Amino acid sequence: MSQIKELERRRTFLESLARCGREAFVDRFYERFLASSPEVRAKFAGTDFGRQRLMLLRSLxxxxxxxxxxxAGLDELRARAETHSRGRLDIRPALYEPWLESAIAAAAETDPRWSTDVETAWRSVLGAAVRYMSQRYDR
Ligand code: HEM
Known part of the structure; x- marks a missing residue:
């Protein structure tokens, strides 16, 4: 994909994220993500959600x-891949799919200007990060 197209997608994603309304978006995300499996719920059993909510927005x-x-963004993503790897939080690659789908569903419900172009931008930006995190599970 051309670099211009990638930059446009990133801008489309960020503009959409800004329209989502932080509170509503985060609520919908965790509702869906925690409902996706007992394994996901178990991972967050001891989590302070006040802090974790801010973490999600910062992650995006x-x-x-x-x-x-x-x-700086790449360094931080590398560090997150490390904390999520097998030896640490042990987030199996399969858990990234419900993470991605929960984010897309929450955005679709809260961005008043949601469209197929906006969805493509979300899938492209988040998809790359999810692939990166999954690939580093065993490292
Ligand atoms: C691209 C996807 C993801 C990003 C960018 C991300 C980012 C983060 C960040 C920034 C933190 C806090 C700092 C740290 O401990 O590293 C965190 C914590 C955590 N994440 Fe993720 N995460 C992602 C996907 C997931 C998935 C799929 C799960 C599956 C259950 C998950 C489970 C957790 C847990 C259990 C914590 C620790 C919560 C606590 O402090 O109690 N994350 N994540």
């Missing part, structure tokens, strides 16, 4: 920065 912004090739 960092993914957008990394998608743009921003060095």
């Amino acid at each position: 912004e960092l993914i957008a920065a990394a998608a743009d090739g921003d060095e």
Whole structure:
């Protein structure tokens, strides 16, 4: 894909994220993600959701920065891949799919200007991050 197209997708994603309304988006996301499996619920059994809610929004912004090739964003994504790997939080690659689908569903419900182009942008930006995190599970 051309670099311009990628930058446009990143911008479309960030504009959509801004329209989602942080509270509503995060609520919908965790509702869906926690409902997706007992394994996901078990992972968050001891989690302080006040903190975790902010973490989700920060994660999405960092993914957008990394998608743009921003060095600090890439470093942080690398560090997140490390904390989520087998030896640490042990997030199996299969859990990234419900994560991605929960984010897309929450955005579709809360972005008043949701469209197929916007969805393509979300799938492209988040898909790359999810593949990256999954591939580093065993490292
Ligand atoms: C691209 C996808 C993801 C990103 C960017 C991301 C990002 C983060 C960040 C920034 C933190 C806090 C700092 C840290 O511990 O590393 C975190 C914690 C955590 N994440 Fe993720 N995450 C992703 C996917 C997932 C998935 C699929 C799961 C599956 C259950 C998950 C489970 C957790 C858990 C259990 C914690 C620790 C919560 C606690 O402090 O109690 N994450 N994540």
